[in-house]
Amino acid sequence: MKKFKTxxxxxxxxxxxxxxxxxxxxxxxxxxxxxxxxxxxxxxEIGATRDSQPSVDEMTSRLDLRQIMDSGGIIFYVLAVMxxxxxxxxxxxxxxxxxxxxxxxxFVREIELSLKNGDxxxxxxSCKGNSSPVSAITLSAxxxxxxxxxxxxxxxxxxxxxxxxxxxxxxxxxxxxYLMDIGVIAPMVGLLGTVMGMLKSFSGVALNMAQARPEVLxxxxxxxxxxxxxxxFVAIPSMMFYSFFRGRLAKLTxxxxxxxxxxxxxxxxxxx
Numbered sequence: 001m002k003k004f005k006t007x008x009x010x011x012x013x014x015x016x017x018x019x020x021x022x023x024x025x026x027x028x029x030x031x032x033x034x035x036x037x038x039x040x041x042x043x044x045e046i047g048a049t050r051d052s053q054p055s056v057d058e059m060t061s062r063l064d065l066r067q068i069m070d071s072g073g074i075i076f077y078v079l080a081v082m083x084x085x086x087x088x089x090x091x092x093x094x095x096x097x098x099x100x101x102x103x104x105x106x107f108v109r110e111i112e113l114s115l116k117n118g119d120x121x122x123x124x125x126s127c128k129g130n131s132s133p134v135s136a137i138t139l140s141a142x143x144x145x146x147x148x149x150x151x152x153x154x155x156x157x158x159x160x161x162x163x164x165x166x167x168x169x170x171x172x173x174x175x176x177x178y179l180m181d182i183g184v185i186a187p188m189v190g191l192l193g194t195v196m197g198m199l200k201s202f203s204g205v206a207l208n209m210a211q212a213r214p215e216v217l218x219x220x221x222x223x224x225x226x227x228x229x230x231x232x233f234v235a236i237p238s239m240m241f242y243s244f245f246r247g248r249l250a251k252l253t254x255x256x257x258x259x260x261x262x263x264x265x266x267x268x269x270x271x272x
Contacts, residue, residue, distance in 0.1 A: 073223050075193030079186060079230040086182045086238045093176060093245050102172075102252045103134045103259050111138055115266045120145070133168035134259050140164040141263055154268045165260045169253050176245045183238035190231020197224030 095101070107130055114123040120142055127135040127142075144160045145152050201221055 073193065073196070073227070075189060075196065075223075075227045076230055078189055079193075079227070079234050082182055082186055082189070083234045086179060086234060086241075089179055089182075090241050093179075093241075097172070097176075097245055097248050097252065099252065099255060102132055103255045104130075104132060107132065108134060108259055108262075111135075112262060112266055115263065133165070133172070133256055136168055137161055137164045137256070137260050138263055141267055145267065154264075157267060158264050161260045161264050165256055169249075169256065172249055172252075176242060176249060179238050179242040179245070183235045183242060186234035186238065187231045190227045190229075190235075193227025193231070194224040197221060197227065 099105070107126070110126055111123055111134070114120070114126065115138075123138065124142055127139045140163075141157060141161050144157060148156070198221075200223065
């Protein structure tokens with residue numbers, strides 16, 4: 001009987017230990033994410049990547065003149081030389097195309113006074129010491145009178161003066177046309193750079209289409225854009241200054257014609 005009780009107690013203790021252990025949990029199944037959640041996560045990753053990369057404005061602000069010149073290639077340097085020449089011409093014409101250089105008032109009065117007094121030698125000396133178109137016109141008239149002597153004709157004198165005046169004005173016009181030439185040639189040089197840049201891009205793709213890198217395309221396209229912009233940058237101011245100096249020269253030509261007419265009138269009625 002005692003043996004039976006002992007076995008019962010042991011059995012009850014074992015049953016209690018078994019019942020005290022926690023029940024086994026089933027393995028957790030992975031949660032399935034919805035397509036909307038995947039899209040949101042992908043958008044966050046793309047946004048973080050974009051935030052880490054510099055924007056277009058920041059990349060553009062980092063460009064300096066040296067990088068632009070390297071992108072333009074040799075065509076950019078040609079256009080740079082043309083711009084320097086155009087700038088030098090502009091400063092030269094601002095200095096030379098004015099009334100003080102073309103028909104200085106004090107010099108004109110001195111010449112007219114000498115011619116009215118019949119002092120041709122003094123007038124010649126004054127003209128040789130002056131490089132204005134008016135001095136050249138006066139010298140041509142005095143040279144004609146020296147050659148013709150007593151047989152000088154007023155109509156021939158007028159023709160000589162007018163011919164020299166036309167020659168002087170034509171010389172000034174030929175000088176300002178250099179600006180127009182630069183304004184016409186610069187866009188064509190820029191277009192040449194554009195064609196060369198596009199050829200560089202297409203040749204890079206054609207030689208190795210399977211492994212064409214974006215850098216090759218960007219290099220050619222940047223050269224095309226830089227040279228086109230540089231050509232227009234040189235051409236537009238050149239044409240604007242050419243129009244400005246052409247108008248100024250037209251006014252100076254009218255002054256030259258008036259002075260030439262006064263010279264002819266003074267010499268035709270000179271004192272004997």
